[in-house]
Amino acid sequence: MKVLVPVKRVIDFNVAVRVKTDGSGVELANVKMSINPFDEIAVEEALRLKEKGTVTEVVAVSIGPAQASETLRTAMAMGADRGILIRHDGELEPLAVAKILKSVVEEEKPGLVIMGKQAIDDDCNQTGQMLAALLNWPQGTFASKLEIGDGHIQVTREVDGGLQTIDLDMPAIITTDLRLNEPRYASLPNIMKARKKPIAEKTAPECGVDVSPRLKILGVSEPSKRRTGTRVANAGELVTKLREAGVF
Numbered sequence: 001m002k003v004l005v006p007v008k009r010v011i012d013f014n015v016a017v018r019v020k021t022d023g024s025g026v027e028l029a030n031v032k033m034s035i036n037p038f039d040e041i042a043v044e045e046a047l048r049l050k051e052k053g054t055v056t057e058v059v060a061v062s063i064g065p066a067q068a069s070e071t072l073r074t075a076m077a078m079g080a081d082r083g084i085l086i087r088h089d090g091e092l093e094p095l096a097v098a099k100i101l102k103s104v105v106e107e108e109k110p111g112l113v114i115m116g117k118q119a120i121d122d123d124c125n126q127t128g129q130m131l132a133a134l135l136n137w138p139q140g141t142f143a144s145k146l147e148i149g150d151g152h153i154q155v156t157r158e159v160d161g162g163l164q165t166i167d168l169d170m171p172a173i174i175t176t177d178l179r180l181n182e183p184r185y186a187s188l189p190n191i192m193k194a195r196k197k198p199i200a201e202k203t204a205p206e207c208g209v210d211v212s213p214r215l216k217i218l219g220v221s222e223p224s225k226r227r228t229g230t231r232v233a234n235a236g237e238l239v240t241k242l243r244e245a246g247v248f
């Protein structure tokens with residue numbers, strides 16, 4: 001069985017994000033970019049399934065500018081077998097990404113798509129659900145454990161009240177939560193090997209998808225600054241301060 005893993009190139013999670021002065025978006029020039037952390041978890045899970053013998057091939061796909069090939073190389077240095085780059089410069093909404101992924105799924109015919117529950121740049125948490133709807137495939141979102149049976153997959157999901165386990169027919173869409181696994185580091189030899197792994201390239205129009213935006217961003221602003229805290233000596237002083245501040 002083949003697993004397709006969509007991986008997005010996003011601002012590195014360690015970078016302090018700055019909003020552009022005109023409020024039209026966030027500053028991307030000269031900013032360190034990395035693979036979306038939830039997608040790294042998705043790659044790791046696909047690799048563990050391959051190591052167990054359930055999966056034969058792990059294919060990473062990224063939609064973005066030429067530099068998104070670096071994101072594919074990261075996935076391949078972890079162990080993905082090959083990459084697909086769908087070239088697009090500029091913003092893409094989750095619906096456009098889902099439509100492109102649908103065309104890749106129809107071509108590649110994977111038994112599973114494992115992807116991040118959300119991209120940490122736009123925090124949309126929409127693409128997996130939209131892809132499942134477009135393909136009419138079952139979905140297991142926010143997965144913290146996967147177990148593959150014969151033509152089925154059991155997905156343990158992190159829900160508000162605890163854990164929910166569902167059983168899906170395959171092919172299916174899985175989106176990863178933080179506790180699914182701890183991704184491996186790519187070793188130097190594997191980073192070198194990844195340079196030789198193939199990346200096929202296409203554009204969004206070649207996938208037959210119109211990516212023109214349907215949403216308009218009205219403005220992007222910095223979060224309000226946190227007020228500085230003060231240290232109190234004991235609980236009594238804390239209660240007094242909270243009363244003075246009108247908390248209760």
Ligand code: AMP
Binds near residue numbers: 006062097116119
């Ligand atoms: P989102 O719905 O934008 O929060 O993204 C959820 C997941 O969809 C991500 O974790 C990725 O697995 C996938 N995804 C979103 N955008 C892209 C992209 N441009 N290229 C590849 N995968 C993507």
